[in-house]
Amino acid sequence: MNPDRPEKRRPEEPRPCRLCGGETALFLDLGLQWPSEPLWPEPVPPVPDRRHPLRLDACRLCGFVQIPDPLSPELIYPDAGLEMTSWKNLPQTGWQVDLLKRESPLDANLVEIGCNDGHFLAALRDAGFSRLAGIEPSRVSGPLARGKGFEVREGFATPAAAKELVEVRGKFDLAAAKHVFGHIPDLPGFFSCLDTLLTPKGKLFLEIPDFSVALAAADCSLIYEELVGHFTSDTLRFILAHFGYTILIEQKFPCNGGLIEILARRSPNPPHPPPFPAIPAALADFSGRARDYAGRLGDRLESFQSRGWPAFFFGAGMRSAALLNGFGLAPKITALLDDNPAKQGRYYPGCGLPILAPEAAAEKYGAGGKKLFLLAVSNENEEKVVQRIKRLFAGEVLCASVLGPGDREKELAGPRSGIDEEGH
Ligand SMILES: [Zn+2]
Known part of the structure; x- marks a missing residue:
């Protein structure tokens, strides 16, 4: 049924973990897959063939599940335009706005990384925040945010982009990144960008899918080319500590398949190396349980x-x-x-x-x-x-x-x- 049994394409040398450099092992291999965007204009494969190996590894040391050879973000996000935030039912937005109001003054300088069509920036503006900017690589959703009156820099959150934005807007008191963190192959580069964007005690607000929920249910719905890293509370805490962030607030929501919301603050002192998180037991048999479910379905x-x-x-x-x-x-x-x-x-x-x-x-x-x-x-x-x-x-x-x-x-x-x- 599946002549390309994906496990056969496993390269001899697995890549080291992107979080900790540790040794990785095969987690799940779905073989050659087409990118989930763009949708096709015809029911037949377009030319050129853009299939890529959708294989995930898990780190034996820290448990981080990741795509070792992700597609370049340049191939995915500039033309992405199917998923507008304004289209989604996001019951957690009110809680998020209240949290940021509680933790930041209304004249705080805020930037949203990956601001999509400006839906969240608009909610913050409605709540009284007055200094708002965004960074967005999509040439489809970014202009929609700009149309709502926000200054939005087109492109990725790179140190160079951060420097340009800070020259215009000054250092930021808070950076928000919702459903961005798991899409970033170069995490050190992202934290380097935050170093440029944020004041020394600046805050970082993250919303990410909670992979522990998917692990427990052997649910593969988060497995597609864009999500290059899958975080649990433990791996998120690990990487934030590694890059010198102290967690102030953590909240989980069951919506959107399970979410983790974290507000963290840059620490002024160099961080101590954080302890490795425990490896979730559900990692070991995830692939088998997921295949079993799909088979029964x-x-x-x-x-x-x-x-x-x-x-x-x-x-x-x-x-x-x-x-x-x-x-x-x-x-x-x-x-x-x-x-x-x-x-x-x-x-x-x-x-x-x-x-x-x-x-x-x-x-x-x-x-x-x-x-x-x-x-x-x-x-x-x-x-x-x-x-x-x-x-x-x-x-x-x-x-x-x-x-x-x-x-x-x-x-x-x-x-x-x-x-x-x-x-x-
Ligand atoms: Zn690791």
Whole structure:
């Protein structure tokens, strides 16, 4: 079924850990994969072939899970424009704004690294912050932030970019980076940039996916080319201590698949070498558990298919990539549904499955009859999606969650019913 058994392509010499320089071991190998962005204009692979080896290693010393040979950020982010922050349901934003208000005066000089379309900067401005700037590599979302009245430097957070921004805006009291940290291959370079941006006791606010949640659930939805490093609380604390940051506040949220929020402060004194974090036990059998789950899901889809239930994915985001392409479930799926107009009418990279507006899918595949919907959206958005599916599809409808951290095994055993599950 998978002639490119990825483990066979393992190079002889594993790369040292990017956090601590320690020895690494293979964690998960999904073989050659297409980048999850851009979406395809046609259902066939575009030219040139941009597939890359999606292999992850785990450090034996510090437990950090990482892509040893990541794609260059230059190939990914300047043209990225599918995922606008304003589009997302972000229930944690209010908490974040309150935290920064509590910990920084309203005239503090703030910069958001990776400010996307300026959604968070706008929330800070609404809360009364008056000195706000951003750095954003995307030529699609950056101008949207600029259109909201913010000074946004186009490009990556490099020491040179930081120097230019500081010359104009002065040193910053606080840098925020939400969903940025795990995307950075060159972490020392990022901290060097922060050294230039921040005052000696400047603060750093981070929001990152909590990989311990994915580890516990053997959930591969965070495995795609953009996330080059997967942090748990322990590895995040380790690297912050290594670069001289003291954690002031740490908070976890269950939304977006599990999040860690950290506010830290630069320490004026050189740091002591931090102790190595404990290695999570769930690292060892993650790959096997993830493959087992995907195998059982595939069997379930075949069983439904044989009884006349076509299956659809609801959610054509990057979090669908591992199941569709990495574990090869795409041939068992009819189409992907997504509410994001920028994705509709396009084709998912790798498998080439069509992405449709839910209304268009109801028209094309019929509103009646039996249909199975796999919910590839954040758990907190599922109920809203189920209601939407029920409104659009009048026949027999079953929905099952396929993203963590919800109980996917329970969903697998018995998909939640839509309108009528009699006899099934
Ligand atoms: Zn390490």
